[in-house]
Amino acid sequence: MEQYELLWKYQQVDMELDQYEKEMRGNSNRKELLKHRDFLLEQQNVLKKIESDVEVMSDRMEALADEIKRLSGSVAEATANFENNRPDNLEDVKKQMASIQKLIATITRYESELAKMRKDSEARDRQQREVRVRAAKARAEFDRIKVIYDEEYKAAAVKLDELKKKVAREAEGIDPGLLEKYKAIKRHAAPPITRLHDDRCGGCNMQLSAADKDKVRSGVPYVECENCGRIILIKQVD
Ligand SMILES: [Zn+2]
DSSP states (O other): OOHHHHHHHHHHHHHHHHHHHHHHHTOHHHHHHHHHHHHHHHHHHHHHHHHHHHHHHHHHHHHHHHHHHHHHHHHHHHHHHHHHTOOSSHHHHHHHHHHHHHHHHHHHHHHHHHHHHHHHHHHHHHHHHHHHHHHHHHHHHHHHHHHHHHHHHHHHHHHHHHHHHHHHHHHTTSOHHHHHHHHHHHTTSSSOEEEEETTEETTTOOBOOHHHHHHHHHTOSEEEOTTTOOEEEOSOOO
């Protein structure tokens, strides 16, 4: 058999293999698994984000609590000082009371911030629990489908392996350079080998150039499509 006829036969099993691989990728359980896997990854990221938020919040809450404690000490000290050494003019009384009130106002502000953060933090805790529940459900579903899919895959892999062997057998006897060319064309046009249909490329339907038509008349076994790069076989090979 001529090289291009061998290549034509090779293409048939090669396309069969591609088609089968495509079907395997399109397996509905595989798609479900990927969906659950993506969902699980997403939930992990959500959890990580919540954890880091909680960490920042608890640092801030700790700092606020310390600051409130410190300011309360200052208030107690200033109050005691005021009681023990009452100033003898109104101006100083007003001044000292104002400074104590300022401290108390700051404490109040910090306390309300702290209360708000506690609430936020509790909301984060709830959110975290919800995410964990959702993730656990997805995980269980993933595991359930995985068992089924693994069985399907095992069966499919046997056929896949047979097809690969078949393709390898068909490749025997084909010039390696030609096979490389086939693979190069296949990267942008598949199937890479086609036939001539009414002076047109069977792949992209482009009409042959006058020069190529001359070549065909001269009896070459193939021409290359100027548009899609496919190898166009001239002779009927089937
Ligand atoms: Zn073409």
